[in-house]
Amino acid sequence: MDCLVCHDTTGNYKKAGPAAGMPAKDVDLKLVAQNVGHSSRASCGACHFNGGGGDAIKHADLSRQLLEPDRSCDIHMGGYDFTCTECHETRNHKIDGRSSSVPVAEGAVTCQQCHSDEPHYCGSVLDHHLNEHTKTLDCNVCHSPVFAKCKPTKTWWDWSKAGDKKRQPKKDKYGKPDYNKKKGEFLWDESVVPDYAWDSGYMKRVLIGDKVDINADVINITEPVGSIHDPGSKIVPFKLMKAIQAVDAETDYILVPHLFPRDKKDNTAYWKHFDWEKAFQDGMAAVGLEYSGSFKWKETWMYWRLEHEVMPKEMALSCVQCHDSLKGDKTCNRCHQENRNVDFKKVAQKGTDFSFMKSKGRDVDELIHKTDYINFKALGYKGDPILHGGRFKKLPMGYKRQE
Numbered sequence: 001m002d003c004l005v006c007h008d009t010t011g012n013y014k015k016a017g018p019a020a021g022m023p024a025k026d027v028d029l030k031l032v033a034q035n036v037g038h039s040s041r042a043s044c045g046a047c048h049f050n051g052g053g054g055d056a057i058k059h060a061d062l063s064r065q066l067l068e069p070d071r072s073c074d075i076h077m078g079g080y081d082f083t084c085t086e087c088h089e090t091r092n093h094k095i096d097g098r099s100s101s102v103p104v105a106e107g108a109v110t111c112q113q114c115h116s117d118e119p120h121y122c123g124s125v126l127d128h129h130l131n132e133h134t135k136t137l138d139c140n141v142c143h144s145p146v147f148a149k150c151k152p153t154k155t156w157w158d159w160s161k162a163g164d165k166k167r168q169p170k171k172d173k174y175g176k177p178d179y180n181k182k183k184g185e186f187l188w189d190e191s192v193v194p195d196y197a198w199d200s201g202y203m204k205r206v207l208i209g210d211k212v213d214i215n216a217d218v219i220n221i222t223e224p225v226g227s228i229h230d231p232g233s234k235i236v237p238f239k240l241m242k243a244i245q246a247v248d249a250e251t252d253y254i255l256v257p258h259l260f261p262r263d264k265k266d267n268t269a270y271w272k273h274f275d276w277e278k279a280f281q282d283g284m285a286a287v288g289l290e291y292s293g294s295f296k297w298k299e300t301w302m303y304w305r306l307e308h309e310v311m312p313k314e315m316a317l318s319c320v321q322c323h324d325s326l327k328g329d330k331t332c333n334r335c336h337q338e339n340r341n342v343d344f345k346k347v348a349q350k351g352t353d354f355s356f357m358k359s360k361g362r363d364v365d366e367l368i369h370k371t372d373y374i375n376f377k378a379l380g381y382k383g384d385p386i387l388h389g390g391r392f393k394k395l396p397m398g399y400k401r402q403e
Helices: 003-007 029-033 041-048 075-079 125-133 139-143 276-286 344-349 354-359
Strands: 153-158 184-189 195-199 202-205 219-225 234-248 295-305
Touching: 003 041, 139 234, 195 219, 195 295, 219 234
Parallel strands: 153 234, 219 295
Antiparallel strands: 153 184, 195 234, 202 219, 234 295
């Protein structure tokens, strides 16, 4: 990192791949230095939009679409023209923000910092229940019901398939390639329902040098720490970045390959010679770890917390989209008296219009009329909490549980 990474306003500043952070030789440093200014979505996005080597590859909720998004893509940046630093405040060059994928943190950023712990403030019965929900649900469960809705993201990355010089990449339905000789086989997706998990704000992470369980079906490189029984945990939406990576068969280290050639004489870089053995020997030596000479390809998952692409309030999930029990005639009047001034059914069903999203070209066919959106049983509930009770509360007095 250097000053120009954040403060260049020309869009011409860039790094040289293997040069340890030095600027590329063709950058006009005088021009860039004469045009420094405040950071912007463009300067932040020059790095953060390109996690994984390209636009929206790993970050499912960050892409170049956020340079000029429309309101339905992201209400903060598209509706109110926020810059990144309006949420990620900076003090003494320490930038608030906390990624779930890497351990660096200089201060967490939460919705509650602006919207409070009770963000629904009109005073209605619905607002009361929504504010009760915020004790258990992260705001983006309802306000970001799908991820990668502005641009497709990579959801599967198989490194074991790399190196096939005969295989020709094919374009999927989103126009994305399914293969790259340097990096392997891919799957892409857009407008995806997140994976939901309990999160207390802490993450388990596998760092370089940590041993993993090589016999596990899936190795979690990152995963949230949380439980349905923990009052400090909330349901949080994640993108699961699934991949096939190499693990040392004897030391149980996730292997670090040397990929990018250092110079023309480099004889170990995988992207030059496509020899995994040499790449692993060099890469592990560079990080000071042993390589046994034997490896296995294993499936790995990373939980990437979803924070951006927040939809407008009228496009948040409705009650019925999560609570299957409300799709019939009985809705809020299970507990509340009928009121001629309130249409309970309309209140329960007013939410994300996936038919509208489909008309705009989004890949959401299977989400139209979907209920049990977050999958209560997978989160540890017996079923719909309206019928079975919440995690810490009993059902209303006199209400009979449906078996």
